[in-house]
Amino acid sequence: EIVLTQSPDFQSVTPKEKVTITCRASQSIGSSLHWYQQKPYQSPKLLIKYASQSISGVPSRFSGSGSGTDFTLTINSLEAEDAAVYYCHQSSSLLAFGGGTKVEIK
């Protein structure tokens, strides 16, 4: 069973700041790592697939990197609408989700 560990659990950020969220896998998953955004009372939304591939319609300030066991989601120039919980998800072996990172706007 692959376990995903996200950090930090919570981040309070000023608009226009850069946000970095990390996701560490308990074993190598290649690039089979995806990122989602979940706003209150909404379903998760796919932001980045396969570690760094962009998704149509997602703002370009969202980017991903990494491979193997260490991955990063970066939000450049945070906007107020980016307040949400962010989850990583691995599809290398069935499914697993990280515990989530809540991003709050100061």
Added chain:
Amino acid sequence: VQLVESGGGLIQPGGSLRLSCAATGFTVSSNFMSWVRQAPEKGLEWVSVIYSGGATYYADSVKGRFTISRDNSKNTLYLQMNSLRAEDTAVYYCARAEGSGSYALDYWGQGTLVTVSS
């Protein structure tokens, strides 16, 4: 593409419920489909998946109690939940993998709330 879940509600411990996920805009049987749940104020937890070929898998927490299935004629995914426990209380989402070799979950339903309580 749209996924619409139904079937949630209040159920006593030990009871059963069947969740449905009606799909439009694509064929359920041609895609990897999953059920993912989210307990109140908690993170996402995968529950069960079904591959296009029919193979099914379950999280340890529900193995032996839940069954995933699909009805091709209705283009609908199901989750039969038996022997429900308080810890099964959650919003249940169905989600579709993108396909063409991609297992990123590109479409999610709105979720249906299951509350297990006496």
